[in-house]
Amino acid sequence: MHGGTRDRSRSLPHVQAQPHLPLPAEIPLVDEPGGTDVDLKTQIVRFTLTGGFSAIVDFGLLTVLSNLLGVPEILSKVISFVAGTTTAYLINRRWTFKAEPSRARFIAVIALYAVTFAVQVGIYALMFYALADQWWRQPLAFVVAQGTATVINFVVQRAVIFKIK
Known part of the structure; x- marks a missing residue:
């Protein structure tokens, strides 16, 4: 102690910082404090808008890879899905x-996406090869596969993943 002031660092128990792995890179879209207190209606609207944008990325890349660059259909779908x-x-x-950000949540998302990957690519491949070779085959297979995966993703993310701390 010096000059009547107490050295607070000495009164606190020694806490050793735990080393941690770096978190995955994140796009800084919103710089607000975290939490899962967003109401269901807002989540559905935002999830739908995000899903629409992500579907454009997915389908756009699928179309470019398979139709313009000649990459095999299923490989194109795998890349576009990711x-x-x-x-x-x-x-x-x-x-x-x-x-x-949460490492546990990120690992849970990877597990969820592995399941939805199998569901989405499986449905897409099944429909793509089962349907007649018409102009609508690729978009129809994409929409059905994407729709199924979207429902699974929303339910699991809302009920499980984004409740993980």
């Missing part, structure tokens, strides 16, 4: 659900 879902996660975490 781009679209990465876009969706980054925007949904920051804007739709306003959740703080």
Whole structure:
């Protein structure tokens, strides 16, 4: 102690900082405090807008890869899925659900996206190869596969993933 003031650092127990792995890169869309206190209606609207944008990324990349560059259909879908879902996660975490970064949540999202990847690419492949070779085959297979994955993603993200701290 010096001059009647107490050295507070000595009265606090020694706390050692735990090393941690860096979090994945994030797009700084909203710079607000995190939380999952966004109401359901707002979440649905934001999730829909985010999903629409992510679907444009997904379908646009699918179309360019498969139709313009000649990349095999399923490989194109795999690449476009990864781009679209990465876009969706980054925007949904920051804007739709306003959740703080969390390694546990990120791992849960990876697990969810692995499941929706299998569902979406599986439905897409099944429909693409089962339907007649017409102009509407690719968009129809995409919409059905995307719609199914979107419902699964919203329910699991709202009920489980963005409740993880």
